[in-house]
Amino acid sequence: MDIPEFIAGVDRAGTKRPTQAALESFEKSIGCRLPDEYRSFLLACAGGYFQGWARFNWPQGHWAGAVQEVLGLRRDVCSLVRTRRTPQWPTIDELLWIMSDHGGNPICMTIDEAHFGRIWFIDHEVASYDEGWTLAQAMSDQWGYVLPLAPTFGEFMAGLYARADDA
Numbered sequence: 001m002d003i004p005e006f007i008a009g010v011d012r013a014g015t016k017r018p019t020q021a022a023l024e025s026f027e028k029s030i031g032c033r034l035p036d037e038y039r040s041f042l043l044a045c046a047g048g049y050f051q052g053w054a055r056f057n058w059p060q061g062h063w064a065g066a067v068q069e070v071l072g073l074r075r076d077v078c079s080l081v082r083t084r085r086t087p088q089w090p091t092i093d094e095l096l097w098i099m100s101d102h103g104g105n106p107i108c109m110t111i112d113e114a115h116f117g118r119i120w121f122i123d124h125e126v127a128s129y130d131e132g133w134t135l136a137q138a139m140s141d142q143w144g145y146v147l148p149l150a151p152t153f154g155e156f157m158a159g160l161y162a163r164a165d166d167a
Helices: 003-008 020-030 036-044 080-085 135-139 153-159
Strands: 048-057 063-070 095-101 106-110 119-122 146-150
Touching: 003 036, 003 153, 020 036, 020 080, 036 153, 048 153, 080 095, 095 119, 119 153, 135 146, 146 153
Parallel strands: none
Antiparallel strands: 048 063, 063 095, 095 106, 106 119, 119 146
């Protein structure tokens, strides 16, 4: 699925397109400049709920889920800022929650230097709620809380698809 097609499927509920100033303010708050392809996406899409099915697969090729919520530079429940301040599930600063799947699981982008721009799936049912954790622990085979989806935002988006019978 290409990015314009995906954006057309997002119910933005009357929100206006974000401004460059809003994007720069958000980047300042998280302490990094986001990847260019994701910056362009944020400026074109305010976020909202995806209407229909934008399915995604694991890197091995089998079905992983479908995008439901798209976070953006807005002020309601689909807000990047709000979700970062008060996440529904345990997370850490190195992960930027950018979307959720049909089960409420976060789809995140790493914003740390070592894994910058990669896209990950967080299985909230495996989360550690009682004690802190690191990205390395969560990504380990022993824990499996943070699972890889794509090396870049663009590759994740290009891998989204709708089955013919989903219409």
